[in-house]
Amino acid sequence: MTINHRRNLTNRCNALKSTGPKSVSGKRASSQNSRKHGLNSAPDFESSSEYRALVDLIAEEGFSAFACADIAAGLLNYRRVMDAYYDTYTSPEPVDEFLRDANVKASNPIFRELLSPSGSEPQDVREMAAFFASMQRQERRKGGPVSRRSADTHKLIRYQRNGIARLSRAVRQG
Amino acid sequence: MLYNIHFSIDVDVAMPVEDKSKSLLPFLSSPKLLPDESEAEFQSGLQSLLSELDNPSPLAVALVTQLNECLWWIKRHTMDKELLLHEAMARLLSKAGSNWVGSGNSALSVALEHYLEGSADKDQADLIEQALIDANLTLSDLRAKAFKDAARHIKVVDDLIHRQHQTIRHLQRSIDSIDYKSRLIKRMDLELAALESKQSAKEVPSLDDKPS
Numbered sequence: 001m002t003i004n005h006r007r008n009l010t011n012r013c014n015a016l017k018s019t020g021p022k023s024v025s026g027k028r029a030s031s032q033n034s035r036k037h038g039l040n041s042a043p044d045f046e047s048s049s050e051y052r053a054l055v056d057l058i059a060e061e062g063f064s065a066f067a068c069a070d071i072a073a074g075l076l077n078y079r080r081v082m083d084a085y086y087d088t089y090t091s092p093e094p095v096d097e098f099l100r101d102a103n104v105k106a107s108n109p110i111f112r113e114l115l116s117p118s119g120s121e122p123q124d125v126r127e128m129a130a131f132f133a134s135m136q137r138q139e140r141r142k143g144g145p146v147s148r149r150s151a152d153t154h155k156l157i158r159y160q161r162n163g164i165a166r167l168s169r170a171v172r173q174g
Numbered sequence: 175m176l177y178n179i180h181f182s183i184d185v186d187v188a189m190p191v192e193d194k195s196k197s198l199l200p201f202l203s204s205p206k207l208l209p210d211e212s213e214a215e216f217q218s219g220l221q222s223l224l225s226e227l228d229n230p231s232p233l234a235v236a237l238v239t240q241l242n243e244c245l246w247w248i249k250r251h252t253m254d255k256e257l258l259l260h261e262a263m264a265r266l267l268s269k270a271g272s273n274w275v276g277s278g279n280s281a282l283s284v285a286l287e288h289y290l291e292g293s294a295d296k297d298q299a300d301l302i303e304q305a306l307i308d309a310n311l312t313l314s315d316l317r318a319k320a321f322k323d324a325a326r327h328i329k330v331v332d333d334l335i336h337r338q339h340q341t342i343r344h345l346q347r348s349i350d351s352i353d354y355k356s357r358l359i360k361r362m363d364l365e366l367a368a369l370e371s372k373q374s375a376k377e378v379p380s381l382d383d384k385p386s
Contacts, residue, residue, distance in 0.1 A: 050201040057198055061231050061352075062359060075236060079203045082243065086206050089250075146257045147327035154330045157337045164344045171233070171348040 008098050009107055013114050013128070036152075037084040039159045045076045067174030074167035081163040085156050092149035096139050104133045198236040205243040208250075216246060227353065234352050241345040244338045251334045258327050260287055262320035267302070270309030 021030050045051045046069075054072035063071065111128045142148055207213055220242040227234055264283035282305060285298035294302065306313065321328070 053201045054198055057201075057232055061233055062355070071233070075198070075202060078240065082205070082240075083203050085247075090208070143258075143324075143327055144261045146254050146261060147324075147330070150251070150254055150258075150327060150330045150334060154333060157333065160337060160341060164341045168344040168348045171237070172351045 005098075005102070005107075006110055009102075009110050010114060012132075013111070016131075037088060037156065037159075039081060039084055039156070043077065043080060045073045048076070051076060063174040067170060070170035071167070071174060074163075074170040078163040078167045081156065081159045085153060085160060088156055089149050089153045092145060092152050093142070095142075095145060095148070099132075099136055099139045102132070102136060104129055104136060107132070198232045199239065202236060205239065205246065207246075211246075216242070219245060227349070231352060231356060234349055237345050237349050237352070241342055241349070244342045244345070248335055248338045251331050251338070255328055255331045258324045258331065259317065259320050260290065262324035262327075263316050266311075266316060266320055266323060267305040267309055270305070270311070 021027050051072050054075060055068045058068040058071050059065070108125060108129055111125045111132075112122075115124050115128065142151070205216075207216060220239060223238050223242055224230055224235065227238070230238065261283070264286045267286065268282050282301065285294060285301045288294035288298050289302045306316065309316070311319070
């Protein structure tokens with residue numbers, strides 16, 4: 001067993017004991033940890049200069065004022081979704097090679113050593129090993145980089161569907 | 175391989191609208207390309223789509239650009255399907271052989287990639303052939319098994335491709351409606367001009383008929 005493997009395992013075991021951030025700024029930062037794309041937030045297109053320019057240009061094509069506003073907002077919203085789609089596709093969740101390739105059974109002595117200061121029972125070691133094994137299964141189930149980026153991008157399908165439906169409706173009703 | 179991507183290329187979409195100051199594209203974010211993709215190919219696809227429209231309006235150009243991006247996404251996702259199959263094939267070979275490490279073996283994966291492309295050197299070809307013998311499989315058997323193994327991930331990519339098709343359908347309908355609207359306006363203008371000329375033709379003899 002390499003030193004690197006041992007250090008990695010120790011760090012992960014210690015991380016499990018963490019009780020999270022204490023400071024206000026730490027809490028604020030960690031509150032954004034699970035934010036993926038921000039597409040659920042309501043955008044404020046009306047105050048942007050792009051929106052006003054788009055409305056003026058679309059008006060020249062003979063659309064009504066209401067239709068121009070809808071089409072401009074629809075276009076900006078659709079682009080916002082497609083930009084998030086691209087960003088998600090190009091930055092998938094990285095493969096945790098350590099966890100994926102770790103031999104959990106062979107790591108039992110390290111778990112025992114790490115847990116012994118607290119006077120732990122063999123049951124604790126078994127629970128720790130089972131926990132790591134379940135994390136490993138989850139990691140392996142996610143597959144390689146291609147399946148990860150496809151799965152991540154798949155979550156944005158509904159935003160694209162809603163975005164294009166809104167744009168298409170605005171253009172056809174205009 | 176499209177695995178690690180750290181930067182992107184913004185496409186500068188050529189504007190075929192006569193008055194470029196009237197284009198909507200500068201106010202919209204541009205479709206981005208991956209580092210190994212050809213901008214010229216993207217542009218030629220766009221130009222061929224635009225050439226199918228007579229005198230496209232700025233809004234039609236903006237919509238056609240979105241449509242071209244969807245076609246580009248279909249291409250990317252189709253490549254991903256093939257990559258997923260290769261990933262699964264390498265995993266199966268690695269599992270069957272003596273060099274099983276976690277979910278795969280990077281050397282075997284690279285060798286297989288080159289082998290399938292036909293660009294493998296002798297060592298890589300030997301490695302794959304030996305792995306196939308160890309696994310007691312032919313290449314087509316391996317592919318069939320890998321397809322079954324990766325079916326869950328392939329279905330996700332199929333959904334993504336299907337979504338792009340649906341988006342293209344929406345965009346086509348929108349472009350048709352703009353095209354129809356502009357043709358309708360042109361036709362109404364022509365009919366109005368015809369009515370006006372008829373009216374003036376009727377008015378001219380009535381002036382002549384006036385008694386002097």
